[in-house]
Amino acid sequence: MRVGARGFPLLIAVLLVAVGPANAADEGEVGVVDNVVQVIAVATVEGVSWGSDDSCTYEVVIDDDLAVGVYGIDLERLYSDTGRWLRLTCDGEVVVVDGRFVVPEVDAFTIPDLLEQAMRTLDPPSPTWRASPDGVTVPMVAQLPTWLWVDTAYWNGTFTARAATPSGRMWAEAHAVPAAATWSPGDGSTVVCSGPGSQWTAANEEPECSHTYRHSTAGTSGFRVTATVEFEVWGSTSLNPTAALLGTIARTAAPITVEVAEIQALETNGRLVEEQVDR
Numbered sequence: 001m002r003v004g005a006r007g008f009p010l011l012i013a014v015l016l017v018a019v020g021p022a023n024a025a026d027e028g029e030v031g032v033v034d035n036v037v038q039v040i041a042v043a044t045v046e047g048v049s050w051g052s053d054d055s056c057t058y059e060v061v062i063d064d065d066l067a068v069g070v071y072g073i074d075l076e077r078l079y080s081d082t083g084r085w086l087r088l089t090c091d092g093e094v095v096v097v098d099g100r101f102v103v104p105e106v107d108a109f110t111i112p113d114l115l116e117q118a119m120r121t122l123d124p125p126s127p128t129w130r131a132s133p134d135g136v137t138v139p140m141v142a143q144l145p146t147w148l149w150v151d152t153a154y155w156n157g158t159f160t161a162r163a164a165t166p167s168g169r170m171w172a173e174a175h176a177v178p179a180a181a182t183w184s185p186g187d188g189s190t191v192v193c194s195g196p197g198s199q200w201t202a203a204n205e206e207p208e209c210s211h212t213y214r215h216s217t218a219g220t221s222g223f224r225v226t227a228t229v230e231f232e233v234w235g236s237t238s239l240n241p242t243a244a245l246l247g248t249i250a251r252t253a254a255p256i257t258v259e260v261a262e263i264q265a266l267e268t269n270g271r272l273v274e275e276q277v278d279r
Contacts (some may be wrong), residue, residue: 055090055091056088056090057088057089058086058087058088058089059086059087059088060084060085060086061085061102062102063083063084064083064084065078065079065083065084066083070102070104070108072110076112077111078104078109078110079108079111079169079170080105080106080107080108081104081105081107081108081166081169082105082167082169083169084104084105085102085103085104085105086103086104087101087102088103106166106167107165107166109165109170111170111237111239114163114164114165114170115172115235115246117163118163118173119161119174119246121161121174122159122161122174122176122233122249124159124249124251127150127181127227127228127251127252127253128153128154129148129151129154129183129227129253130148130149130151130199131146131148131258132146132199133146135222135223135225135256135258136256136258139259139260139261140213140258140259140260140261141213141260141261142213142215142216142260143213143214143262143263144212145207145211145212146210146212146213147198147207147209147210148181148193148197148207148211149196149197149200149207149208150178150181150196150197150227151196152199154178155178155195155196155229159175159176159177159231160173161174170239171237171238172236172238173237174235174246175234175235176233176234176249177231177233177234179230179248180192180193180195180229180230181195181196181227181228181229181230182227182228182229183209183225183227184226184227184228185211185213185225186222186223186226186255186258187213187215189211191209191210193209195208195209197209197210215260215262216260216262217258217260218261218262222257222258222259222260223257223258223260224255224256225257226253227252227253228250228251228253229250229252230249230250231248231250232245232247233245233246233248233249234246
């Protein structure tokens with residue numbers, strides 16, 4: 001949400017009696033001389049028509065709102081896109097604009113709103129994961145562990161959203177960092193792993209994340225398996241670039257149907273004489 005020139009009334013913590021030289025505005029033929037905005041044609045304050053009336057000028061009363069606090073009626077600190085706040089004077093008289101004595105140049109923003117917008121924009125895709133056996137091309141096997149892991153590229157991916165003022169002067173970022181993976185194997189159980197799991201290779205002896213099915217899917221349509229990754233969400237802003245934990249979000253992959261086989265064997269006099277797979 002942006003708080004523009006038509007927003008809430010403003011409370012100014014401190015008003016500067018004199019301010020340093022300000023740069024020319026970015027839009028229109030507008031210049032600043034001795035802290036007074038000389039308007040020729042185009043307005044740069046949202047919701048306010050400046051026009052070309054020589055009897056009216058916008059005086060720069062705050063040159064840098066990082067140094068001088070400007071607050072809304074709810075006491076949230078406001079920042080203009082350029083850092084400057086203006087006061088309209090016509091024929092030597094101060095004019096109240098929409099109930100305010102000062103207006104932001106271009107528009108005004110709050111850091112919490114920018115951060116909230118970044119969090120709303122943050123949208124990691126559904127996780128990609130693997131299993132061995134995968135249960136699709138090769139059946140999983142009852143009574144033996146099935147290796148489960150989230151793809152490395154996904155787990156180590158960068159999931160960031162940024163919200164900034166038009167000039168980029170004020171900004172907020174939200175970062176999602178994978179923290180845990182949870183599988184629903186489809187047999188009524190749940191597997192929670194604190195990491196992504198480990199990919200099966202001949203060199204890996206023990207899985208970091210696995211599930212052992214107790215029954216085969218023979219005579220059924222199979223088990224529907226889903227995987228969910230939980231993210232910690234960290235936020236940073238132009239005022240505080242050190243990231244702080246904001247909360248968690250989760251993304252779940254679309255379910256897949258897997259087949260679980262059961263190995264049956266007949267043992268006679270201590271020797272395995274017959275083996276078959278019940279699928």
